[in-house]
Amino acid sequence: MDGTLVDTEPYWMAAEHELVAAHGESWSHEDALMLVGNPLTVSAQILRERGGVRLPVEDIVRFLLGRVVEQVRERVPWQPGARELLAALGDAGVPCALVTMSYRELAQPVADRTGAFDVIVCGDEVERGKPDPQPYLLAAERLGVDVTRCVAIEDSPSGIASALASGAATLGVEAVVPVEAAPGLSRAPSLERVDLATLARIVAGDPVDLLAPSELSPR
Incomplete structure (x- = not known):
């Protein structure tokens, strides 16, 4: 779905940057690319290990998902075709x-x-x-x-x-x-x-x- 049917990857990346910045760390575009297509729990663990996010995995997943759902409810960014x-x-x-x-x-x-x-x-x-x-x-x-x-x-x-x-x-x-x-x-x-x-x-x-x-x- 994400990336194939709908262009939500920018939504996920923005949420990752926001969360990492809130913990006083930096998150590059290259870091974000590593998470594309991963299960959310795997992405959350990477955010803990590489992004310095000091939250349980389930809390990270909840934050990312909540941010993306908010934006999709406003507009579904369909991929061309x-x-x-x-x-x-x-x-x-x-x-x-x-x-x-x-x-x-x-x-x-x-x-x-x-x-x-x-x-x-x-x-x-x-x-x-x-x-x-x-x-x-x-x-x-x-x-x-x-x-x-x-x-x-x-x-x-x-x-x-x-x-x-x-x-x-x-x-x-x-x-x-x-x-x-x-x-x-x-x-x-x-x-x-x-x-x-x-x-x-x-x-x-x-x-x-x-x-x-x-x-x-x-x-």
Whole structure:
């Protein structure tokens, strides 16, 4: 969700900077990039260890989540092409799951804006978060489908690792951090470049690399 469908990463980063500054420490953009895609408890532990935040993990999570939820309630910052792709999937009758390390408190309002998801798997509802494959395996199980017949769309290294490990065909879409080439990984610069035909190719085992130099010319 965060980074792939909605551009909430700036919200998270602002909350991290605010919290670290309140404890008299500094937090760089590079520090913030390390947290992208992590389970919230992992990010909270890093804020304790590297950011000097002297609070329990659960209090850090509560602060970050509260700040981001406040902003999302004011405005959902959709990524280009996200709503259009979800609408096309819905029109085609393709079952969809939202797999996010954000907690349901944040994920549900975003999902409700689309009506596109049959299943939601959240970070506070799994034992092992990304990069473990459990979230994607659970989503496929709840959808009642074979995970190898699914396309997972991700933007972060931990999310991509989770999706690939689950056996899902995986599409990495660049958002905050670069998507490095990897065997079997499809890539795109934006969801605006992704349509149903693209997803059909990917799930059929034909990786698509729209970030390759030959594919970067404007269309």
